[in-house]
Amino acid sequence: MMKPTGNDEYAGNWIADAMRDHQAPLVRYVARLVGNDLDRAQDVVQDAFLRLCQQPEGDVRGHVVEWLYTVCRNRAVDVVRKEGRMRSFAEGEVEQVRAGEDRPGRALEVEETRAAVLELIDQLPTNQQEVIRLKFQSGFSYKEISRITKLSVSNVGYLIHMAVKQLRADMAAQQP
Amino acid sequence: MSESKMSPDDPRLSAYAFGELSPEEAAEVAAAIKDNPALAAEVDAIRALGGELESALAAETLPATEPVNLAEPIEFPLGRRTVKRFPYFLVSGLAAAGFAVLVVVQSPDSPLVGTQEVAVAPAAQPMEMVTYDPHAPSSDRLADRSSESAEIEVSFSEVPAATDNLATPVPPPLSSATGPMVGSGKPPAGAKRMAVAPSAELTAASGRMMSLAAVEAADRGGGEGYATQEAHGWQQVSHQPLSTFGVDVDSASYANVRRFLNNGSLPPVDAVKIEELVNAFPYDYAAPEAHQDAPLRANLEVASAPWAPEHRLVRIGLKAREMTVAERSPANLVFLLDVSGSMNAPQKLPLVKDAMRLLVSQLKDEDRVAIVTYAGQSGLALPSTPVRESRKITAALAALSPSGSTHGSRGIHLAYDVAKANFVVGGINRVILCTDGDFNIGTTGLGELERLIEAKAESGVFLTALGFGSGNYQDDTLELLANHGNGAHGYIDSAREARRLLVEQVNGTLATVAQDVKIQVEFNPLQVASYRLIGYNNRRLAAEEFNDDSIDAGEIGAGHTVTALYEVIPTGAEMPNPGATIDALRYQAVPDNPPSGQHAHEMLTVKVRAQPPGGGRSALHPFPLVDGGASFAGATADFKFAAAVAGFGLKLRARPAAEQITYAQVETWGRAGIVNDPGGYRSEFLDLVHQARSLTEN
Known part of the structure; x- marks a missing residue:
């Protein structure tokens, strides 16, 4: 299991590393928040990485993963709110995860x-x-x-x- | 203390099992389970389950993801500055698929004027355009702030929309792949934004507008919503002899505070509305005399304030005319039920159904009930049906299941239409809305919703807004609806609360006996130096609004009681903050007509103004009060209990800089106030005080 501790050391291309490790889990997390819409989740996560690019590394170093989850969640909530997609995130999920x-x-x-x-x-x-x-x-x-x-x-x-x-x-x- | 009798329901047990406690807390739990094999087994079982969850969740399939190409930061010549790490993937991806890209970068402190366009990489059709503000800060400065506020808003919208927004000519994309617009949002003026015109492909993938900004909005909306309440302080009688407010019979805040405390956390300050805590309890006030034909009667009492014995506490207790079931006019009710996916939780839709069944059981045969749902499709689940055929109603309730998204405004339209179609002249016409409040209001904003409800209220149909659930409960939305819809709002956290609101107080919940009820208190400067109204922070009115019948205020149902408390500093007593006194006015002639001998001994006069239900001219009811000098110990039990609840609210709202009130004191006062406690509500209050006390002492 990935362990997003507070001590991740991303040397060099830290954003690429964060993406490699966390993009898919983030998409999975966000998908559940936005009514199992994988495409929407991909967008939310991409945007989060886009924003990460604008963060001075020093500001997020040590809690990159928490930062990503927080930003993704805020955005997912925003999307859900804007679109009124208040579908339970459990719907139709069972089939998907038991593949x-x-x-x-x-x-x-x-x-x-x-x-x-x-x-x-x-x-x-x-x-x-x-x-x-x-x-x-x-x-x-x-x-x-x-x-x-x-x-x-x-x-x-x-x-x-x-x-x-x-x-x-x-x-x-x-x-x- | 509590270690020895730690219950298996204590969340600290699982926190301990998962290593989440601080060393001190962990030691406490360890001590508690040492001599208790059952608890020890519990911890082992919890830990084992944690392992199972971990392995099951680790094996869960991960979605496939498109790699995001951030590897090659590209540089745009922005004046002498450069933007690094630009999300090239987005541009390149879109360009490959073939569309117009429009990028605006604007600094937060410069308005969207004087923008220029720069064509970037116009190698392929269609062209890409970058518009930027030459004064835009460098990426580094941008980044400095970006943790605080959203820096860039991306909206996917149709090309023409983007053109409108940016007033920049963009050739329409030539590619036939350009899809139809799927919901375009107009970004707020002045916001920095990056508008990207999508292809059909991307449109299908991303659907509607997506905002990258509004992170603050999301932060606010991520949890539950409460409007900020400004607490009002002391007023000097010499400058403000009048205090005016609209009554509030709601008790939603109490149920909500109870939920927080029972879940083991102190409620957010803005969730604590002191007047709603005080009004959550029944008080034994005298009702208006039958022959008087007055809808309300004020029961005034004054004694020492328990938290400041040199201050006086004045209790205004309004009691509305009682009404028996037989007396109550026939009712035409429309249940407007939120059945969206967000209601799919045990404390939501199932509780809503139970609550509505309870309500139906209290109705008379000739009353009528209709059910309107709102979700993906708003619909009439049950046309208006007489309660005589209650089986039809319960069957319709049972058939509801959570599905789809919420479309609140359409549901509201339909519910009011049904209510109007079955309007009972002289009867009770009411929409009963049950929701977690977190609804999409269609294309409208809150302001528009407010106007919609106001317009609907003019039809004579009243509204009761009942909140359910937690997590995304939007208290402020519901209160706004109730206030603008001539209604009341309640929060139902349990079957017990449903019973209290919908069975014990059913007549009050349904039948309004007075509307737009306002209170104005005039203080006598000979007796009173300063005063403060406790609670009612968002109900204050200007003095001149008291006599203005167009100013909306609260409704009171049959048999309801409303309590308001003033803390009063008598003349001659020390001021709470001597530095904050106001100097004597130089130009305003001191009135040389001090209250004549006839009224000089009065402390204050409470004036109550109320309109008959359905509207009409308001009537004025004055009630003068003379302070008999009672001590707190000599006050009535109702007075003591209301004081305890108010003290509790002051304490909860005052943290961390606590008022000079302790939870132990609140318990003592509250206990003195329990003499007659049908339903056990007052005892329950003491449990809550105890809970708050243990939370703060930990």
């Missing part, structure tokens, strides 16, 4: 469990989904998530706790 091919034996089992987990995540309230993904997919700390989403740290903690509780209950219910 793994059949594999034999153990691999299949693991694949199935993962797919089931993803499906359960998709059933959470959207604000819980977002913080869960920021925490466990993007690897941000509560503090970083708080800055990205503008929620308080304790609110982030509460949402994650509620989501974890719900997921545990759901998974227990799925046990045969």
Whole structure:
């Protein structure tokens, strides 16, 4: 898993490096915020990199990744607001993310469990989904998530706790 | 203290499991779970789940991305300056597909005048144009600010639109690939912008206008929206003997504050409206005498302010005429329900449905209900149906499911049309809007929405705006709607709150007994030196607006109570801030007609002005008050409780520079105010105070 810590050292072409590492995850994150519109998400992310180009390196060094997520999120919210695309970001997502091919034996089992987990995540309230993904997919700390989403740290903690509780209950219910 | 009885619901447990706590907090949790195997198992299970989530999410497919070519910064000759790291990919990509590109770079501090055009790389048809301001700052200076404000706005719009905006002749693209315009937005005048005319291909991909600017707007809108409330301070009676405001029976702020506190955080200051906290509780005020035919009665009480015993606290308690279900006029209701995707959360649409079912259960057989939804397509989910056929109504409610995007203004039009089509003369005609407030208002802005609602309100149809959910809850939008739509707004965070608003106070919620209710207090300078109105920050009126019936104010429903509190400094007492006093006026002759003996002993007079429902000339009701010198201990329970709630609000709004009020004091005053607590609302308040206290002490 990519670890966007506060200590990324982008020597030389730091923007290209940031893009290589984070463009696709950002698109995935933004897509969920803008009603699963991948094309729109690509645009939002491209624009964020475009803006990154204008940042003096010293200003963003050390928190490039957090900066990118924050800018992308702000813009996604803006897009959604302007267009009234208040579609839940879970809609139609399940099929998309479970695109793994059949594999034999153990691999299949693991694949199935993962797919089931993803499906359960998709059933959470959207604000819980977002913080869960920021925490466990993007690897941000509560503090970083708080800055990205503008929620308080304790609110982030509460949402994650509620989501974890719900997921545990759901998974227990799925046990045969 | 709380460590020993930490509950499995404590969010600190998962924060601990994921290593998110500070060393001190972690030590506390570690101590709590040491002797508690159940909690320890809980932490292990949470941690295990975290691992599962990580691996499941890591395996999730990543979308394919087009590489963005930022590698070759190109330089434009901008006077003696250069722009580095220009997003060449955008230009080159578009040029390859064949269209016109128009770029305007403008400094934030120079207006969009005197721009020049420079043709860049006009090798291929169509041509690309760069317009720039010769005084534009260098990229470095641009970049310096760009973390604060958006520097460049990119809008994808049709070429002619771009031409209009920039007053720059651009040859239309020759390529037949140019697609139709899909929504073009006019960038704000003076904004720096870069307009790119898209091809069909790009149009399909990017769809509508996309703003790169408005980052501030997005920042503001990223969370929940609250209008800033300016707290008003002390007024000197010698200069401001009149205090005027419009009443507010809303209690939305209380439910919202409760949600924040229960979720473990202090509410944002602007989410705390003290008058709405105070008005969230029922008070046992005397109703107008039946024979008086007055819609309202003022119950005045004065005692020491608990937080400043040398000050007096004046309570104005308005009580509206009661109305039994049988007395209530027949109702014609239209539920306007937001079923957009954003409502897809347990505390939203499902709660809306429960709330509306509750409301229907309170209606009379001859009342009528229609359901209008708004989302991708606004529609009539149920034509106006008598409550006698309540099964039809509940079936229609059950069939609603969240889908599509929101189109608020079309829904509003439809709902009012349905309400007007079924108008009951002399009855209750009301649109009940349920939403998280975060709706797209079509092509209109908030100002336009305001005018739309105002125009609709003239039809005699009232509005109740009920807010649901969190995360993107827009309190200010709902309050604006309610204020301009002759209505009330409430916030429903739970089935319990739904029950309070829609069952216990159903007559008040539906039947208005007085509208545009205003209060003006005149203070007697012989008795009072200074005063301040607690709360009502966005309800203040100018003195001359009191008698002006065209000035809108709050509506009061049957049986509703409204409470307002003034803190008063008697003459002779020390001023809170002696440095801030106003000198005696030199030219304004001191009135040499001090209040005649007849009124000299009065402290103040409360004047209430109200119009009958549906409008008409307002009637004036004066209520003078004489201070009997009561201590706080000698005040009524209602007075003590209202004072406690106000003190709580002052405390919540005052952080971090706290007023000299502690949560412990608030608890003491509140406890003294609980004598009769049907529904347990006052006890619940004490729990909230306790919660706020534990949050600030941590």
